[in-house]
Amino acid sequence: MRGALGPAWADAIRRMTMPVATVWSILWIRVNSMETIQVVLDRKLLDAADRAARRTKQNRSALIREALREHLRALEMRELERRDRDGYAKQPQSAGEAALWEAEAVWPAE
Numbered sequence: 001m002r003g004a005l006g007p008a009w010a011d012a013i014r015r016m017t018m019p020v021a022t023v024w025s026i027l028w029i030r031v032n033s034m035e036t037i038q039v040v041l042d043r044k045l046l047d048a049a050d051r052a053a054r055r056t057k058q059n060r061s062a063l064i065r066e067a068l069r070e071h072l073r074a075l076e077m078r079e080l081e082r083r084d085r086d087g088y089a090k091q092p093q094s095a096g097e098a099a100l101w102e103a104e105a106v107w108p109a110e
Helices: 007-015 020-032 043-055 060-090 095-102
Strands: none
Touching: 043 060
């Protein structure tokens, strides 16, 4: 174990309160749940990603995973907003519906 991970890792694992088998299981699941892919980036984008990764103290892969998750959330939000717009376009809000809530939205007098 010392040869594969180095003495610092081996000592850190021994000091952990949870059993080593549990630690290895967690690490294995984490490592095994990732897929290695190849992505083509232009030099300017790659340099910007590397600068951002250094600035945020994470590796390039972590930065790209985080950016992709955020982008996918934004796409999902756009889709939900589109569905809402389509729904309101099919069945517009009547003037009376909004009037019920307008009194609730007024700021109280000081």
